Amino acid sequence: MSKFNQLYAFFCAEDSSTKNELVINLDNTLSSIGEVTQYIGSIVYKDYPDDNPIMGRCNQYYFGGTSPDGFRDCLMSYLELINTNISLRFNIRSLGADVTDKECYIFLYTLATCMFDFDFDSRLKVYVSKDILEIYLKESDRLLVLDTDPSDYVQF
Numbered sequence: 001m002s003k004f005n006q007l008y009a010f011f012c013a014e015d016s017s018t019k020n021e022l023v024i025n026l027d028n029t030l031s032s033i034g035e036v037t038q039y040i041g042s043i044v045y046k047d048y049p050d051d052n053p054i055m056g057r058c059n060q061y062y063f064g065g066t067s068p069d070g071f072r073d074c075l076m077s078y079l080e081l082i083n084t085n086i087s088l089r090f091n092i093r094s095l096g097a098d099v100t101d102k103e104c105y106i107f108l109y110t111l112a113t114c115m116f117d118f119d120f121d122s123r124l125k126v127y128v129s130k131d132i133l134e135i136y137l138k139e140s141d142r143l144l145v146l147d148t149d150p151s152d153y154v155q156f
Helices: 033-044 068-082 101-117 130-146
Strands: 021-026 087-092 124-128
Touching: 021 033, 033 068, 033 101, 068 101, 101 124, 101 130, 124 130
Parallel strands: 021 087, 087 124
Antiparallel strands: none
């Protein structure tokens, strides 16, 4: 595998597949965050579009649209209520040109919070390319600087 195709674990320990694992490959063919979430919905509801609790009986693959909260709710609903025996694996190689760094960060942050806050780390695995990881770290650093106030530090 060339270094350009190498993926790194994003808050998950090992690179292992499970028997009931859906693999979602994301790359730059999905030009916007709305297309990304629509694509995810088409993968997870591929065989059962009527199982979608938000857009049920409409044959829709809606998975949160451009709303981070909507995406989180759809992801949690899918993992917690609909398919409790399936795990999801995201392979994020790149994102489209219209996906901003902020949207990329929020998308990854949402995945991370679902892994940790709701104990889905065994059923939700995320692997990212070096470019995507750099975007996440750059945005994290930018937000840390914005959110840092000198009065937050203890003076000795």
